[in-house]
Amino acid sequence: MNQGTVNFLFVGVGGQGILTASDIAAEVGLQAGYDAKKSEVHGFSQRGGVVESHVRWGQDVGAPLAEKGTVDYLIATETLEAARWIEWLRPGGMVLVNEQRIVPMSVTVGDAEYPPDADILTVVRARTDDLRMVPGLATAERLGNPRLANTVLLGVLSTRLDVPPETWLEVVERRVPPKYVELNRQAFWEGRRLAEDV
Amino acid sequence: MNPTGNSVRQLLSGNEAIALGAWEAGVRYASAYPGTPSTEILPALAQYAGVRAEWASNEKVALDAAVGASFAGARALAVMKHVGVNVAADSLMTLSYTGVGAGLVLVSADDPGAFSSQNEQDNRHYARFGKFPCLEPSDSQEAKEFTRLAFELSELFDTPVMLRSTTRISHSKSGVEVSMPDAPREFESLPPFERHPRKYVMIPAHARLRHPEVEARLKGLAVYAETCALNRVDWGDRRVGVICNGVAYQYAREVLAGFSFLKLGMTYPLPAGLIRDFAAEVETLVVIEELDPFIEEYVRSLGLDVIGKIGDEFFPWTGELSLARVREGALQAGLPVASLDSAAQSADAALAIPPRPPALCPGCPHRSVYFNLRKLKMLVAGDIGCYAIGVLPPFEEMDMLISMGASIGMAHGAKQAGCPDKVVATIGDSTFFHAGLSELASTIYNRGVTCTMILDNGTTAMTGGQDNPATGVTLQGETTQVIDIEATVRAMGVEHLWVVDALDVRGVEAAIKEATAIEDRPTVIVVNGACVFTPQFRRRPVVTVDRETCNGCGFCFRVGCPAILKSDELGAKTKRPKAQIDPLLCTGCTVCLQVCPRKAMYQTA
Numbered sequence: 001m002n003q004g005t006v007n008f009l010f011v012g013v014g015g016q017g018i019l020t021a022s023d024i025a026a027e028v029g030l031q032a033g034y035d036a037k038k039s040e041v042h043g044f045s046q047r048g049g050v051v052e053s054h055v056r057w058g059q060d061v062g063a064p065l066a067e068k069g070t071v072d073y074l075i076a077t078e079t080l081e082a083a084r085w086i087e088w089l090r091p092g093g094m095v096l097v098n099e100q101r102i103v104p105m106s107v108t109v110g111d112a113e114y115p116p117d118a119d120i121l122t123v124v125r126a127r128t129d130d131l132r133m134v135p136g137l138a139t140a141e142r143l144g145n146p147r148l149a150n151t152v153l154l155g156v157l158s159t160r161l162d163v164p165p166e167t168w169l170e171v172v173e174r175r176v177p178p179k180y181v182e183l184n185r186q187a188f189w190e191g192r193r194l195a196e197d198v
Numbered sequence: 199m200n201p202t203g204n205s206v207r208q209l210l211s212g213n214e215a216i217a218l219g220a221w222e223a224g225v226r227y228a229s230a231y232p233g234t235p236s237t238e239i240l241p242a243l244a245q246y247a248g249v250r251a252e253w254a255s256n257e258k259v260a261l262d263a264a265v266g267a268s269f270a271g272a273r274a275l276a277v278m279k280h281v282g283v284n285v286a287a288d289s290l291m292t293l294s295y296t297g298v299g300a301g302l303v304l305v306s307a308d309d310p311g312a313f314s315s316q317n318e319q320d321n322r323h324y325a326r327f328g329k330f331p332c333l334e335p336s337d338s339q340e341a342k343e344f345t346r347l348a349f350e351l352s353e354l355f356d357t358p359v360m361l362r363s364t365t366r367i368s369h370s371k372s373g374v375e376v377s378m379p380d381a382p383r384e385f386e387s388l389p390p391f392e393r394h395p396r397k398y399v400m401i402p403a404h405a406r407l408r409h410p411e412v413e414a415r416l417k418g419l420a421v422y423a424e425t426c427a428l429n430r431v432d433w434g435d436r437r438v439g440v441i442c443n444g445v446a447y448q449y450a451r452e453v454l455a456g457f458s459f460l461k462l463g464m465t466y467p468l469p470a471g472l473i474r475d476f477a478a479e480v481e482t483l484v485v486i487e488e489l490d491p492f493i494e495e496y497v498r499s500l501g502l503d504v505i506g507k508i509g510d511e512f513f514p515w516t517g518e519l520s521l522a523r524v525r526e527g528a529l530q531a532g533l534p535v536a537s538l539d540s541a542a543q544s545a546d547a548a549l550a551i552p553p554r555p556p557a558l559c560p561g562c563p564h565r566s567v568y569f570n571l572r573k574l575k576m577l578v579a580g581d582i583g584c585y586a587i588g589v590l591p592p593f594e595e596m597d598m599l600i601s602m603g604a605s606i607g608m609a610h611g612a613k614q615a616g617c618p619d620k621v622v623a624t625i626g627d628s629t630f631f632h633a634g635l636s637e638l639a640s641t642i643y644n645r646g647v648t649c650t651m652i653l654d655n656g657t658t659a660m661t662g663g664q665d666n667p668a669t670g671v672t673l674q675g676e677t678t679q680v681i682d683i684e685a686t687v688r689a690m691g692v693e694h695l696w697v698v699d700a701l702d703v704r705g706v707e708a709a710i711k712e713a714t715a716i717e718d719r720p721t722v723i724v725v726n727g728a729c730v731f732t733p734q735f736r737r738r739p740v741v742t743v744d745r746e747t748c749n750g751c752g753f754c755f756r757v758g759c760p761a762i763l764k765s766d767e768l769g770a771k772t773k774r775p776k777a778q779i780d781p782l783l784c785t786g787c788t789v790c791l792q793v794c795p796r797k798a799m800y801q802t803a
């Protein structure tokens with residue numbers, strides 16, 4: 001059953017819109033003809049804590065969560081979270097990192113330090129060479145709304161999967177309020193463009 | 199998710215699927231008290247035309263209201279998280295004796311892993327304790343079907359039925375066949391109440407008559423369990439036979455793919471014959487289930503030898519299961535499963551990754567309360583809500599927390615027993631109406647001397663912002679009576695009462711000082727301030743740090759605001775980072791500005 005199952009793990013910080021992004025990925029899977037499951041951890045973690053959401057596409061998906069070490073696509077909407085979750089990645093899997101740092105309370109009120117990007121990337125590279133840093137937030141801000149960052153990331157992700165972009169856009173449009181549809185379209189295409197120029 | 203005429207496969211969460219199943223079953227009345235992971239069920243159900251769906255003030259009230267509806271002849275649903283069943287248990291245990299009018303289903307959403315709960319109790323024990331059936335879906339499709347079936351079973355056997363979900367079922371989405379009629383359901387009006395005092399009025403004489411019925415019913419259910427479609431055998435390789443339930447089935451069928459499965463959808467009462475027959479056909483019998491060995495104990499009681507969690511502890515008693523935990527257990531038990539290739543488990547480069555604990559939002563009205571309680575070194579009996587974050591750094595200002603409403607009773611008991619500290623109970627508005635009212639009554643009645651702070655943020659924030667008796671809006675959006683907390687407390691006879699603005703840091707401090715100076719009677723402080731997610735909340739001009747004046751004393755970091763960050767610039771004398779404020783996160787609450795000893799902050803107009 002594991003064979004042929006595609007595992008995604010979306011990670012980030014409460015309030016970043018992880019749940020919507022992972023919902024979209026799951027629905028795209030279903031629409032593309034896969035069995036799809038998605039599972040999230042939220043609750044207390046919503047108040048600025050870590051949020052994780054798993055999405056799996058396959059012929060017959062059993063567990064709603066992937067197994068540690070089998071994630072094919074790790075999508076981190078915050079830079080540090082890529083390092084926190086890297087063990088979940090299958091060696092050689094793909095990591096997409098939004099260039100955005102959200103400083104945890106343990107750094108502000110304690111002695112912990114936010115590691116430099118270089119250290120974070122070293123940890124990630126120990127597991128895979130397939131790493132994309134994405135200026136998701138900067139792109140979104142340029143388009144006029146920081147909340148579009150996840151759609152930029154989905155645009156990048158979509159170039160790696162065998163599902164037509166129209167399917168992604170259809171689902172995105174269903175999921176966002178009508179007045180944001182056009183902006184989300186743009187953000188999605190920006191993501192696809194970013195993926196092309198390496 | 200709008201009802202449409204055609205059948206489509208939709209991704210639904212377990213909670214949405216339970217709501218849909220209840221609607222398909224023709225539920226007329228549903229009541230719940232919010233609680234992760236059950237919360238989303240009622241809002242989903244509330245959207246279906248013709249259903250009355252309500253937030254009760256606590257879980258016992260939710261169940262009691264559902265009981266009334268059921269006795270009156272309407273199919274009824276009561277929804278709560280696992281610990282909510284403890285609150286409702288008094289009614290539940292006797293409901294088992296009365297049985298139902300129309301079908302009554304209790305949804306218990308358990309939280310293995312205690313992702314957002316005070317414990318991870320296994321509520322299947324309630325089914326055995328109360329002698330009613332327990333159904334456990336393993337994905338959203340089953341969540342819908344089992345809910346529907348639960349209503350039928352309830353009427354067939356004249357029993358409450360518990361549908362037990364878990365966080366992983368409630369909060370996972372999977373495909374569900376959804377087909378809905380175009381027209382909204384028309385309910386016929388109910389006939390007059392059918393009176394059955396010997397069934398519905400549990401005075402001792404009647405209860406003694408009902409108890410044998412309960413025992414007989416249980417025997418009937420056990421027979422039903424042998425052949426019902428809820429329990430199913432999938433034959434595969436018979437070297438290993440796995441008995442499992444709920445989400446454990448999903449992990450087991452991946453890790454032990456190809457072997458034989460007895461999948462139990464009804465986990466109480468358990469089917470002795472079916473289990474024996476299955477065991478007889480397989481070489482090695484395994485039970486895989488989350489939390490307590492509920493099924494395993496039963497299987498062992500049949501004299502069967504089984505691999506599980508009793509004795510060798512191949513599978514854990516605590517926490518959620520996962521593919522990895524099932525695989526590890528299976529490997530340890532010597533079952534023929536593949537280990538994950540070692541590369542995937544290779545150690546990653548070491549890096550100290552700072553934890554990301556939850557924090558009060560920027561602008562949160564609870565901030566000034568815990569800041570001041572810490573400053574004044576109070577002993578704090580806490581309660582359950584966003585304000586439980588008060589136990590974490592930088593406040594670390596909560597000394598007890600056990601269950602909803604308990605803050606007031608614990609504070610009272612500590613003081614009555616002679617605790618020398620100044621004791622303050624802190625409780626939210628929703629929690630106050632959940633169980634705080636009766637606790638405060640007891641404190642007042644017993645000449646208690648504690649200070650109770652009621653933190654009225656205008657919502658039930660922790661669970662995502664539900665309305666409650668203090669907000670003036672119902673679940674289905676009607677305007678309703680606001681129960682005024684201040685007036686309520688006054689009417690209970692509390693004379694020493696302060697009403698303060700949460701964003702007035704000194705005002706909160708003064709109230710705590712004054713209230714705790716009174717040592718011979720109970721005092722109450724109502725702290726008013728809107729949660730940032732409520733419509734009443736108003737953003738104000740952001741606060742900025744004047745880098746010249748800031749000397750890096752770090753005092754403002756002690757308000758624990760995610761918008762306040764360490765800057766790269768160090769104070770000349772302190773050699774510590776000066777503060778900076780993220781203007782995108784700041785809501786202009788000014789709590790930091792009010793506490794800054796150097797007045798280095800200003801509000802940008």
Ligand SMILES: Cc1ncc(C[n+]2csc(CCOP(=O)(O)OP(=O)(O)O)c2C)c(N)n1
Pocket residue numbers: 231232233234257279281282285315316582583584585602625626627628629630655657658659660661
């Ligand atoms: C018996 C029980 N029911 C429900 C819950 C879930 N729950 C945790 S906190 C909370 C409500 C908190 O609301 P309030 O007291 O108003 O505080 P706020 O989060 O708004 O600060 C609920 C419903 C629980 N932990 N225990």
Ligand code: SF4
Pocket residue numbers: 047557558559560561562563564584655659660729730731
């Ligand atoms: S959700 Fe509301 S009550 Fe909870 S921490 Fe945020 S502002 Fe405070």
